[in-house]
Amino acid sequence: xxxxxYLFVGIIFxxxxxxxxxxxxxxxxxxxxFESFYMYGIIGTAIGTGVILLLLAKQFKLNNLEGHxxxxxxxDKGIFRYILGGILxxxxxxxxxxxxxxxxxxxxxxxFSVLIVIAAALFGTYVYGIIKDKLxx
Amino acid sequence: xxxxxxxxxxxxxxxxxxxxxxxxxxFGKTFGMSSNLRTLCTIGGAGKKVEFFDFDWKAQRWNLVxxxxxxxxxxIAHQFLSVQTNIDLNPKTVEDLSQLGFQNxxxxxxxTELYSWEAVFSLKGILILVIGGFLVGFGTRYAGxxxxxxxxxxxxxxxxxxxxxxxxxxxxxxxxxxxxFPLIFG
Numbered sequence: 546x547x548x549x550x551y552l553f554v555g556i557i558f559x560x561x562x563x564x565x566x567x568x569x570x571x572x573x574x575x576x577x578x579f580e581s582f583y584m585y586g587i588i589g590t591a592i593g594t595g596v597i598l599l600l601l602a603k604q605f606k607l608n609n610l611e612g613h614x615x616x617x618x619x620x621d622k623g624i625f626r627y628i629l630g631g632i633l634x635x636x637x638x639x640x641x642x643x644x645x646x647x648x649x650x651x652x653x654x655x656x657f658s659v660l661i662v663i664a665a666a667l668f669g670t671y672v673y674g675i676i677k678d679k680l681x682x
Numbered sequence: 683x684x685x686x687x688x689x690x691x692x693x694x695x696x697x698x699x700x701x702x703x704x705x706x707x708x709f710g711k712t713f714g715m716s717s718n719l720r721t722l723c724t725i726g727g728a729g730k731k732v733e734f735f736d737f738d739w740k741a742q743r744w745n746l747v748x749x750x751x752x753x754x755x756x757x758i759a760h761q762f763l764s765v766q767t768n769i770d771l772n773p774k775t776v777e778d779l780s781q782l783g784f785q786n787x788x789x790x791x792x793x794t795e796l797y798s799w800e801a802v803f804s805l806k807g808i809l810i811l812v813i814g815g816f817l818v819g820f821g822t823r824y825a826g827x828x829x830x831x832x833x834x835x836x837x838x839x840x841x842x843x844x845x846x847x848x849x850x851x852x853x854x855x856x857x858x859x860x861x862x863f864p865l866i867f868g
Contacts, residue, residue, distance in 0.1 A: 548743070548744060548747045550705075550709060551706075551709070551711075551744045551745075551747040551748050551751065552747050552748075552750060552751040552754075553751065554702055554705055554706060554709075554748060554751060555747065555748035555749060555750060555751015555752045555753075555754070555755060556751040556752070556754050556755040556758065557698070557702060557751075557755060558699075558702050558748065558751065558752050558755060559751065559752040559753065559754060559755020559756040559757075559758070559759060560755040560756075560758055560759040560763065561690070561695055561698045561699060561702070561755075562695075562699075562752075562755075562756075563755070563756055563759035563760055563763075563764070563791075564686075564689060564690040564695065564759055564763065564764070565689070565690050565692065565694075565695030565696075565699075566689055566769050566791070567695065568756070568791055569769055569788075569791045569792070570791070570792050570793055570796070570797075571769055571771055571775070571779070571787055571788050571791075571793070572769065572771075573855075574775065574779065574859060575771055575772060575775045576855075577852075577855045577856055577858070577859040577860075578774075578775055578778065578859060578860075580771075580772040580774050580775045580778075581771070581772045581775070582692075583692055584692075586692030586693060586696060587692040587695050587696045587699070588696065588833060588834075589696065590692065590693055590695075590696025590697055590700075591695075591696040591697065591699040591700045591703075591834050591838075592700070592833070592834065592837045592838050593696075593700075594696065594697040594700035594701070595700040595703055595704065595834060595835070595837070595838025595839075596837075596838050596840070598700060598701075598704045598838075599704070599707075599838055599839055602704075602708075607708075609707065609708050609709065609710045610708060610709050610710055611710040613710070615707060615708065616707070616710075617707055617712065617835060617838075617839040617841075618712050619841065620826060620827070620832075620836060620841050620843035620844055621826065621843065622843065623843060624846060626824055626825060626826060627825055627826070627843050627844075627846035627847040627850060628846055628847075628849070628850045628853075629824065629825075629850070630820075630821050630822070630823070630824030630825025630826065630847065630850065631821065631825045631832075631846065631847040631848065631849065631850015631851045631853070631854065632821070632850045632851075632853050632854035632857070633817050633820055633821030633824060633825075633854060634817065634818055634820075634821025634822050634824075634825055634828060634850070634851055634854060635821070635850060635851040635852060635853060635854020635855040635856075635857075635858070636817050636821070636854040636855070636857060636858045636862075637813070637814045637815065637816065637817025637818035637819075637820075637821055637854075638817075638818060638829075638851065638854070638855055639854065639855040639856075639858035639859050640810060640813065640814035640817070640858055640862075641810075641811060641814030641815055641817075641818060642792065642796075642814075643814075643815075643818070644715070644716075644818065644822075644828050644829045644830075645715040645716040645718065645719060645818065645822060645828045645829075645830070646715040646752065646828070646829065646830055648818075649715075649749050649752045649753050649756070650752045650753065650755065650756035651756060651791065651792065652753055652756065653752065653753035653754060653755065653756025653757040653758075653760070654756045654757065654759070654760035654791060655757075655760065656791065656792055656797060658797045658798070658799060658802045658811070659792075659797065661802060661808070661811045661812065661815065662811050662812075662814060662815035662818070663815065664815065665811065665812040665813070665814070665815025665816045665818075665819065666719055666815040666816065666818045666819030666822075667719055667722055667723060667726075667819060668815075668816060668819065669719075669815065669816035669817065669818065669819025669820035669821070669823075670716075670719040670720055670723055670819040670820065670822075670823045671723050671728055671732070671735075671819075672816075672819075672820055673734075673819070673820045673823040673824055674720070674723065674728065674732045674733075674734035674735050674823070675732055675734075677734055677823075677824075680824065
């Protein structure tokens with residue numbers, strides 16, 4: 546029962562990303578070509594709305610469902626991991642057209658060959674886990 | 683109903699994505715989809731061999747439920763809430779793609795040139811999907827997040843590491859599309 550709200554949020558997430566076409570390989574290509582404002586509009590309004598919501602929550606000291614003050618997890622300090630990891634992800638994102646949310650959503654739309662991308666992404670995550678201590682962070 | 687069946691404009695979709703993030707934070711969690719890849723590795727037994735995967739995955743069950751929901755949402759949107767896919771791409775983009783060998787750009791969510799079974803079972807086709815997926819899995823974990831965790835959540839909470847990561851995403855994406863695509867598909 547306590548998981549039901551997560552299922553609901555997931556369903557909305559899936560619907561929004563399909564209806565916004567953000568799951569489309571073509572939209573990602575178009576974005577990196579700077580040939581349309583469309584994806585920048587989505588990401589920009591998402592961040593803009595997000596900033597306002599989080600500032601309002603802070604201003605009004607909104608508590609989360611567990612009764613604690615609303616908290617966004619803080620990312621660790623560092624530069625290398627973010628720039629290098631970011632570049633590697635960006636290369637893969639543009640090539641496959643799928644980031645980790647849309648991958649699953651695309652499977653729901655019936656694009657089962659995306660399961661290969663998911664399997665490869667699991668392997669990539671696994672390899673990172675093995676060699677992470679040798680990488681600059 | 684007609685408006686729901688058509689593609690939703692960006693100024694509707696963007697704020698809805700922000701609300702999804704906000705609700706997950708309100709539930710005491712966070713919006714981060716790539717974390718599920720690590721969780722799935724752990725469920726598969728990776729924690730026995732590699733320390734990075736040795737954590738209590740049950741604390742992440744809620745996030746896997748989000749994934750299940752996302753799959754269901756994708757199904758619902760595609761089966762019941764969409765008319766024929768016809769993405770309104772910039773004609774210039776369609777022409778660029780045509781020169782790279784991609785025909786009928788925008789008439790499906792994914793190009794058949796990469797995702798049809800015929801393409802998948804060619805050496806080049808499978809390599810593209812496997813290398814693309816590998817980079818996504820490796821890169822997101824190295825960077826500690828993806829589009830949801832860094833671009834949406836991290837930037838909404840004004841975190842500098844996320845800004846660096848998103849700049850990285852774009853450097854990588856631009857290199858792929860502008861420098862590597864002509865070599866791969868040219």
